[in-house]
Amino acid sequence: MTIKDVREILGARFICGEEYQDREVHAACGSDMMSDVLAFMKDRAVLLTGLCNPQVIRTAEMMDIVCIVFVRGKEPDETMIEMAKEREIALISTGHRMFSACGMLYSKGLGGGSSYR
């Protein structure tokens, strides 16, 4: 699956990073707690979150996450968008709630990676 597929499945729109839409994504993680996100090291992952602050971008940076999906119509501010651009992270926004957005991606074949421990 690519970032472009993620956007289409979720009927979402790009906030920034549209130029990276052909990048592959291999797994996803949905959480509003960043330490839970940091507990799972995955390659080329998508992060779905309803949290909207600069630490979301930083967490994605540390994890090499390629795309962040803001659920429930959350909109990042200019500072966050600039941070994402510098780090080549695509940001997209969807009106769907977390559960629905995760389910839509999962049913199209995007997995969550291995279980904890």
Next chain:
Amino acid sequence: MNDKIILKYKVDCDDFTRAGEASSSVKRKLKLMGFDPEIIRKVAISLYEGEINMVIHSYGGTIEVIISPDEIEMILVDKGPGIENIELAMQAGYSTAPDKIRSLGFGAGMGLPNMKKYSDDLNIESIVGVGTTLRIRVYVPIEE
């Protein structure tokens, strides 16, 4: 690259927006130096959790990162309340962070467990009412 490279950072408490700047800088430097992406991620996540902890719990401190070809050592020294029960703090899910921090996406009690998970060696020294020193090491496997 035979010599050690030492990076030093100052971390202010309560500056949540800037938390992670040191980790971000270290990550970029390691990338430029050509370290393996997995090693870089282990360093970045461990250091970021440590940096976040300093911002949340301490009154400020310093981070020193010593980069050698075979290991990356991070020394985080803070002034602050210290950790009363290190064994308890190491348990996944145990947290003393206030609700304000949880609403910002941290304080899930995963900080120290994550640092232990991603590092090869973690040493915690803490004196209640004085501060905490963390030594985190990530080994770099030597390629044959």
